[in-house]
Amino acid sequence: MALLIKNIKKLIQTEEKPIRWRAGKDMQNLPCIEDAFLLTVGDKIADYGKMSDFSEDMLKDIKEKVEIVDAAGKMVFPAFCDSHSHLVYAGSREIEYIDKIKGLSYEEIAKRGGGILNSCKRLRAASEDELFEDAWKRLEEVASFGTGAIEIKSGYGLTTEDELKMLRVIRRLKEKSPLTIKANFLGAHAVPMEYIGRQTEYVDLIINEMIPMVASEELADYVDVFCDKGFFTPEDTERILMQGIKYGLRPKIHANELDFSGGIQVGVKYNALSVDHIEYTGDEEIEALKGSETMPTILPGAAFFLGMVYAPARKIMEAGLPLALAGDFNPGSCPSGNMQFVLSMGCIKYKMLPEEAINATTINTAYAMGVEEELGTITKGKIANFFITKPISTIEFMPYAFGSNKVETLFLNGARC
Ligand code: NIG
Numbered sequence: 001m002a003l004l005i006k007n008i009k010k011l012i013q014t015e016e017k018p019i020r021w022r023a024g025k026d027m028q029n030l031p032c033i034e035d036a037f038l039l040t041v042g043d044k045i046a047d048y049g050k051m052s053d054f055s056e057d058m059l060k061d062i063k064e065k066v067e068i069v070d071a072a073g074k075m076v077f078p079a080f081c082d083s084h085s086h087l088v089y090a091g092s093r094e095i096e097y098i099d100k101i102k103g104l105s106y107e108e109i110a111k112r113g114g115g116i117l118n119s120c121k122r123l124r125a126a127s128e129d130e131l132f133e134d135a136w137k138r139l140e141e142v143a144s145f146g147t148g149a150i151e152i153k154s155g156y157g158l159t160t161e162d163e164l165k166m167l168r169v170i171r172r173l174k175e176k177s178p179l180t181i182k183a184n185f186l187g188a189h190a191v192p193m194e195y196i197g198r199q200t201e202y203v204d205l206i207i208n209e210m211i212p213m214v215a216s217e218e219l220a221d222y223v224d225v226f227c228d229k230g231f232f233t234p235e236d237t238e239r240i241l242m243q244g245i246k247y248g249l250r251p252k253i254h255a256n257e258l259d260f261s262g263g264i265q266v267g268v269k270y271n272a273l274s275v276d277h278i279e280y281t282g283d284e285e286i287e288a289l290k291g292s293e294t295m296p297t298i299l300p301g302a303a304f305f306l307g308m309v310y311a312p313a314r315k316i317m318e319a320g321l322p323l324a325l326a327g328d329f330n331p332g333s334c335p336s337g338n339m340q341f342v343l344s345m346g347c348i349k350y351k352m353l354p355e356e357a358i359n360a361t362t363i364n365t366a367y368a369m370g371v372e373e374e375l376g377t378i379t380k381g382k383i384a385n386f387f388i389t390k391p392i393s394t395i396e397f398m399p400y401a402f403g404s405n406k407v408e409t410l411f412l413n414g415a416r417c
């Protein structure tokens with residue numbers, strides 16, 4: 001099919017040539033076209049430009065029927081890319097959330113067998129079909145807020161069999177969903193109950209059994225480790241990342257959420273695609289990131305929900321680095337996958353300008369999940385993943401009006417969702 005969206009009040013994030021990411025001051029740059037059209041053919045963006053440059057001649061070679069949509073008063077954005085989620089899980093953890101309200105920290109709750117290990121117990125008891133159905137509903141929910149691509153991690157199974165079960169659910173989601181999905185193997189999310197006190201043996205299991213099996217079934221695109229105080233050490237992380245790389249899995253890791261854990265430096269050393277959370281980022285971490293190909297990624301929803309310190313977003317951008325903002329949908333630290341909320345948080349809590357926050361949730365997260373050549377901007381030849389907003393006054397209105405859904409219609413692969 002083909003689609004002509006005309007009279008678009010503003011077409012956001014148009015790029016003549018594909019870019020890898022936006023960094024530093026350039027994050028304030030957000031190319032847009034006022035009074036625009038957008039033409040898609042099949043699943044790709046075929047053309048776009050000013051309405052005054054549109055002519056019916058542009059449609060004459062298109063063999064498919066062209067559906068016409070009038071977007072007067074509305075804007076068109078590239079769909080959000082969410083480069084960090086734990087969307088496959090069983091049950092919720094609102095009881096721990098009450099412990100949190102009463103003052104217990106994330107680490108204290110984890111030490112009592114709550115946290116990730118609580119989700120682990122539930123996941124082990126759930127069937128693949130149950131996990132798939134729950135995750136499918138969450139995917140529909142994130143799409144309703146404008147997400148068109150999402151990375152999903154394993155990490156609640158923590159046995160070879162249960163990690164494979166999670167990754168097979170992610171594979172089914174990949175096959176069935178119109179969203180672009182990447183899978184990340186996070187066997188090193190926590191030390192499971194049966195290995196407590198024997199952390200090195202659990203790391204051995206990940207290295208010797210899990211990674212080879214995950215790779216032989218081609219179940220993951222990336223390898224992850226929760227490298228932080230009370231979880232996995234930089235030494236554990238190095239061992240796991242080396243093995244992952246040997247099996248073709250590029251690292252993309254959790255780092256520096258709870259302390260200056262050395263996670264960012266380890267991530268950069270092993271050419272991680274991204275280091276995520278990064279609340280504890282100081283001068284040394286920034287120096288390590290400079291000149292690297294690793295995307296620093298902040299997860300505002302988790303910092304907000306857990307009441308953490310906020311990562312130094314401005315300092316990172318002022319150092320000339322790129323910055324991404326992702327969702328972190330999970331039952332413990334962020335029971336929401338709403339990227340419009342992430343965008344608002346970027347502006348409200350991290351003092352990012354709307355243009356910076358939009359770059360951080362589109363092209364920079366596209367890079368952080370390895371899809372920047374196909375997604376993240378409105379560029380000819382890229383996959384036609386975008387949304388039409390409800391009538392809105394300005395770009396700034398998007399982060400400003402936090403909490404309400406400004407997305408009217410999502411199109412993925414050139415088709416209405
Ligand atoms: O990204 N920080 C580690 N992992 C998740 C939380 C997982 C959970 O609490 O279930 C996160 O925030």
Ligand code: FE
Nearest residue numbers: 084086254328
């Ligand atoms: Fe996470």
